[in-house]
Amino acid sequence: MQTTDIGYWSVPLAIVGGAIRVSTPFIFVSLGETITERAGRANIGLEGILIFGAMSAYATAVLSNSPWLGVAAAGVSGIAAGLLHGWICKFPRVNDIAIGIALMLLGTGLAFFFGKAFIQPSAPRLPAISLGFWSDIPQLRAALDVNALFVIGAALAVFLQWAFRNTRAGLILRTVGDSSDAARAMGIDPDRVRLLATAAGGGLAAIGGGYLSLYYPGSWNESISSGQGLMAVALVVFSRWNPLGCFAAALLFGGAGALGPALQSVGVTHGYYLFYAAPYALTLAIMIATSSPGRALAGAPCELSITR
């Protein structure tokens, strides 16, 4: 193995590399949740869908030897779970937060149950696109090994940002999210729109799970997610229901998460528990810095149960 000594440069490099490696599940889950919440419904069960997606992607990839088929299977499982959430929430006086919690426990439990047999086998990994081919430094090349799902996630963020404002579907989605009555007056069935929005959100979250088990860290076990789905749902609020904001927040979160290991590897070894808290501390700091009593919920869909 060839190496070049890059000393302290490895810290910024690790942050960039970490942002690319770790952020993808956050991007997919938070974009999915943005679609759902823009339609006026919250699905906080995405953690369960993420874990179930990770398991179904891994299991399918092991059995079929095709990682992309695994990603597709994850997407289908996520859509099914989203449809379940959307269908239950259609009934009067059903609380979407409570259903979300139920779905989180259900998804996690089912994934552990069906995933038992797949902890040992190795699945084929998703291929990486090498964007660092121009460099001679192996560390840089490793950091710039980008997975196609990351690129798709980035493109999706741009597309959603545009589509929310400039397409008919985006308008319908936002109308439903801001006022059910206005939507009904336009002849739109809000429940139907929310059902589809929740299904789309579930599908994306499960694909994020597929990235976890099939690319990075690229293994299925029961602690694979460790709360990433929950954190991604929080990132949606943090980025104020804005797709590009979700993308940026996910990058920030991934990069800050790489800080702890990177600092230890160059010999800054004291207080690593503190560095491990960096992503959360940073999120809190930005929340405080950007908050103001006047526009606390600017950008929040009005029909969301947390704003109603």
Added chain:
Amino acid sequence: MTRRMIFDRRHLLQGAAAGLAASALGARPAAAATVTIGFIYVGPKDDYGYNQAHAEGAAAVKKLRGVTVIEEEKVPETIDVVKTMESMINLEGASLLFPTSFGYFNPFVLQAASKYPQTEFRHCGGLWTDKNPKNAGSYFGYIGSCQYLNGVVAGHMTKTKKLGFVAAKPIPQVLLNINSFLLGARSVDPDITCRVIFTGEWSLAVKEAEAANALLDQGVDVVTCHVDSPKVVVQTAAARGAYVCGYHADQRPLAPERYLTGAEWNWATVYKTYVEKFLAGQPLPNFTRGGLAEGFVKTSPLGAMAPDAARRQFEAKKAEMTKGGYAIVAGPLKDNKGALVVPAGKKYLETAVELESMNYLVEGVIGAIS
């Protein structure tokens, strides 16, 4: 709620199984003749790691006559383990329990042992002393010797003279492994250093992968670890072209081209000895320790990529250790802050109980405990 879920799940399965057995045989099979033994794991028992090593030991016990083995996985190191132990004792009639995770011992196992004096508890890794209940005890293996042998091979294979260690928490057993790994490597070349990254948790896949990547970015070219499931570390490091030394169980199938050797547990020896004594009605020892000599630990077969010099030193050192009474930690030895921790002439044999309260990293390890 958790408690109900725990035994409900097991009882559902057991009830179904008992129902099937009863309908097949026409009567419930005689249960009085067998001894029920419970194994408790902190994670899944097929994790290529810590829990798998114990489950392989439990599988060996299952083959003994007159024994019923019950197991529960994924039991957290909290009050949950008390609930699991109590349900195993009260509902399933377990008379010997093996709670296998480090954090179970104090206070949970000790409290349960006081409360259930008729039940025997043997815990993996805890430090049992005379003041603790007599129906409790602990067993452990000197796996540091195997990490030393890992280090010997790593010392021959490294070109950058930088080794890497992904560690979970800075507890004495982990520190002894890190130190042994480096001392093994330094027996080949005293200029070798070892970078250690603590992830803070026994199982945290993304952080373990990030740690492995951070080590490789620093030019580390041989990696080992002490986390519950080494699968992620082994796969991540091997995918980037580094060599790996395994831990807990044999991870060669994950990276056959890059896997040098590994430090493995051999719990079958320990559990079979305990259970045979128990069945014979003999008292169980409270404090059991053993290393390569006693067959408590073993090494993965050395990979074909290791050069002859590495193979010779590995085999010679292993033979010396297998005689027993080997001292890895021998003075003069400094910690990585420059303080003398073991004076010249002082030796700690692998059996020395002082090693189980190790609180330093030796000179050459780049890392800190807190």
